[in-house]
Amino acid sequence: MPSIASPHTATSPEHEGRKETPATGRPHPHYSDVAEQIGPRLPGAIYQNVDGRFEVLSLVTNPADAAQLLRRDSARWAVIVRDTLRPDGQPFAVGSVWTTSDYLIRPAKTAYTSAA
Numbered sequence: 001m002p003s004i005a006s007p008h009t010a011t012s013p014e015h016e017g018r019k020e021t022p023a024t025g026r027p028h029p030h031y032s033d034v035a036e037q038i039g040p041r042l043p044g045a046i047y048q049n050v051d052g053r054f055e056v057l058s059l060v061t062n063p064a065d066a067a068q069l070l071r072r073d074s075a076r077w078a079v080i081v082r083d084t085l086r087p088d089g090q091p092f093a094v095g096s097v098w099t100t101s102d103y104l105i106r107p108a109k110t111a112y113t114s115a116a
Helices: 034-038 063-070
Strands: 046-049 052-060 078-083 092-094 103-106
Touching: 052 063, 063 078, 063 092
Parallel strands: none
Antiparallel strands: 046 052, 046 103, 052 078, 078 092
């Protein structure tokens, strides 16, 4: 009977730190690049989508803090934003991935460096 190797052995395929799914060999979405998921949403940036126009106040890259903010154990990051179209807009956390429906209005003014 042939042996079945564990997908987590030293010989398992990895591409740029991304783990592949056993069935397809493609990178699992959970392991995709965090920077790609966040997109250009760095502190100071303003972006717009169908939900509103948002100013990025803070970027949380500590998974434990992000999970607590989003109330989702699988969170790896969170963005604290404020809707600039609402005069009473209060800051809140989002964990949605940057997509082609998001539009950058103003890029961040300074380069972001992680506090962690």
